[in-house]
Structure formats: structure tokens, C-alpha cells
Amino acid sequence: MLDDVQVVAFDIFGTVVDWRTGITEQVGAVFADRGVALDPAGFADSWRDRYLPAMARVDRGEREWATLDALHRESLDELLAERGIAEAVGEADRARLVRAWHRLPAWPDSADLLARLRTRYVVVALSNGGFRLLTDLLKAAELTVDAITSAELARSYKPSPAAYLTTARLLDVEPHRLLLVAAHRWDVDGARAAGLRTAFLERPGEKGPHREADRAADVTCDIAATSAAELATRLGC
Missing domain, CATH: 3.40.50.1000 (HAD superfamily/HAD-like)
Structure with a gap:
């Protein structure tokens, strides 16, 4: 056939x-460095949950084209703010987490x-x-x-x-x-x-x-x- x-x-x-093991481990490393007491696996799941909705907005023309790195960064920023840890996780850590999807x-x-x-x-x-x-x-x-x-x-x-x-x-x-x-x-x-x-x-x-x-x-x-x-x-x- x-x-x-x-x-x-x-x-x-x-x-x-x-992806889940890799992202959980790398989120866990950042959280440990910054003293953040959140479950890394749960955070990884929540971050991944924003994956399809973010891309769908691009495909529906609701926003201009953006790479997945850019979409991951936007959803990461939103999630950190929602969890109340935006101040604990700075620019270098955020860049590190976006790059985690490359490893x-x-x-x-x-x-x-x-x-x-x-x-x-x-x-x-x-x-x-x-x-x-x-x-x-x-x-x-x-x-x-x-x-x-x-x-x-x-x-x-x-x-x-x-x-x-x-x-x-x-x-x-x-x-x-x-x-x-x-x-x-x-x-x-x-x-x-x-x-x-x-x-x-x-x-x-x-x-x-x-x-x-x-x-x-x-x-x-x-x-x-x-x-x-x-x-x-x-x-x-």
C-alpha cells in the first residue's frame, strides 16, 4: 500500500x-539556581500547553510570523508573570530556557x-x-x-x-x-x-x-x- x-x-x-524530560531538567536547574520553589515538571507542562495556541494565532493571521523561539519566549514571559516569579528569573535565565528547546x-x-x-x-x-x-x-x-x-x-x-x-x-x-x-x-x-x-x-x-x-x-x-x-x-x- x-x-x-x-x-x-x-x-x-x-x-x-x-521534550518533557529535557525541558523539566533544564527548568529545574534554573529554578534551583534562583531559589524558585515550583515544580519544574508542572512548569514544563504548562509551557508546552501554550505551544499549539501560540502557533494557531500565527496561522490565523492574528499576529505576524514569528519563529518558535520567539513564541516560546512570549509564552515563557507570560507564564513567569502568572506564577509570580518574573523578578526571580531574569533575562539571562529566560534566554537559557528558550535555548533549552535546542538541547x-x-x-x-x-x-x-x-x-x-x-x-x-x-x-x-x-x-x-x-x-x-x-x-x-x-x-x-x-x-x-x-x-x-x-x-x-x-x-x-x-x-x-x-x-x-x-x-x-x-x-x-x-x-x-x-x-x-x-x-x-x-x-x-x-x-x-x-x-x-x-x-x-x-x-x-x-x-x-x-x-x-x-x-x-x-x-x-x-x-x-x-x-x-x-x-x-x-x-x-
């Missing part, structure tokens, strides 16, 4: 890297998955992260892809069609020859609506122990896998 697929595009945050650990099986798929497909990163963010992130996590296709190139955020179709255009493939792999239903739904093929990869720990991650049973897609090894096998690698 997927013999015509030539390019496999991976969502990054949550699918390839463990996140890969899931233990991600490097092997990418390597296996690259033996058969062109494998690319298709993320809402900015081009520099993704360059830093993949380098630091020692992950190898054939290309980066940031939403910054489309100046439109997933799940808007332009983010997916710009990737297809840049790689000179028809949308149905491009397969998106993601651990999020909203991303799979957006790619499918844009005419891409889709694969859902379960990442049960993506949202931590107290929130339920998206499950394959709830997602409409071409391939659903509960592990990276299963996904690679299903894709013939």
Missing part, C-alpha cells in the same frame, strides 16, 4: 526527542530508527521548530537525517497544509509520496488532510506519568506502530 512512498518526514518534539535528549530508539529508514527512504525532519533550533537539536542529540524542512521555510505552522506541502514541494515529490511520522493525532490529521501518507508512532511517556499520550487506537492513519522497531519493519527496513 505504501510502495509509492519516497520520503519519510518525522515530527521531532515528542516523536524523535523527549533535548533523543528517545533511546530514535537514532536506530532513522538509520534503518535511511537505507530505503529519504528521511527528513518536518517540525515546527525553527531552522536553527532543529540544526542545534539534531546535532546535540546526534541524530542524522537527510534534510531539515522547518515550518520556518513555509512561514506556516503545522497542522496548516502549507507546512506539509512546502516539504513536498522542496523535495520534489507529490504529497502522496511523502509519509509523515508523528506521535500526535493533531499532526497526523493535518498531514492526512494535506494529502500526505501518515504513520502514527506511540510514545507513551511523551506527556509524563500523569497525562495520557495519544494512542494508536484513536488515530486514523496508514500505519500505526507501538514501537520504533515495529514501524521500521512495517516500512520494510
Whole structure:
């Protein structure tokens, strides 16, 4: 059914890297330095909760284009003020926290998955992260892809069609020859609506122990896998 697929595009945050562990650890380090007595994991969750709404405002034209770093900074400033710790966390710390999204650990099986798929497909990163963010992130996590296709190139955020179709255009493939792999239903739904093929990869720990991650049973897609090894096998690698 997927013999015509030539390019496999991976969502990054949550699918390839463990954003929650990475952000929690780095928030915790800043809070410890500044004597802030807030739960770092809860703060990381609240910060991430602002991710989709911030990008949606850009795509609806309610504000001009801004990179994910800029959106992360705006939501961080708002959250610090709401939690009453704006004075404790200064400019240098805020810049450090925004850059934390450039330094996140890969899931233990991600490097092997990418390597296996690259033996058969062109494998690319298709993320809402900015081009520099993704360059830093993949380098630091020692992950190898054939290309980066940031939403910054489309100046439109997933799940808007332009983010997916710009990737297809840049790689000179028809949308149905491009397969998106993601651990999020909203991303799979957006790619499918844009005419891409889709694969859902379960990442049960993506949202931590107290929130339920998206499950394959709830997602409409071409391939659903509960592990990276299963996904690679299903894709013939």
C-alpha cells in the first residue's frame, strides 16, 4: 500500500526527542539556581500547553510570523508573570530556557530508527521548530537525517497544509509520496488532510506519568506502530 512512498518526514518534539524530560531538567536547574520553589515538571507542562495556541494565532493571521523561539519566549514571559516569579528569573535565565528547546535528549530508539529508514527512504525532519533550533537539536542529540524542512521555510505552522506541502514541494515529490511520522493525532490529521501518507508512532511517556499520550487506537492513519522497531519493519527496513 505504501510502495509509492519516497520520503519519510518525522515530527521531532515528542516523536524523535523527549521534550518533557529535557525541558523539566533544564527548568529545574534554573529554578534551583534562583531559589524558585515550583515544580519544574508542572512548569514544563504548562509551557508546552501554550505551544499549539501560540502557533494557531500565527496561522490565523492574528499576529505576524514569528519563529518558535520567539513564541516560546512570549509564552515563557507570560507564564513567569502568572506564577509570580518574573523578578526571580531574569533575562539571562529566560534566554537559557528558550535555548533549552535546542538541547533535548533523543528517545533511546530514535537514532536506530532513522538509520534503518535511511537505507530505503529519504528521511527528513518536518517540525515546527525553527531552522536553527532543529540544526542545534539534531546535532546535540546526534541524530542524522537527510534534510531539515522547518515550518520556518513555509512561514506556516503545522497542522496548516502549507507546512506539509512546502516539504513536498522542496523535495520534489507529490504529497502522496511523502509519509509523515508523528506521535500526535493533531499532526497526523493535518498531514492526512494535506494529502500526505501518515504513520502514527506511540510514545507513551511523551506527556509524563500523569497525562495520557495519544494512542494508536484513536488515530486514523496508514500505519500505526507501538514501537520504533515495529514501524521500521512495517516500512520494510
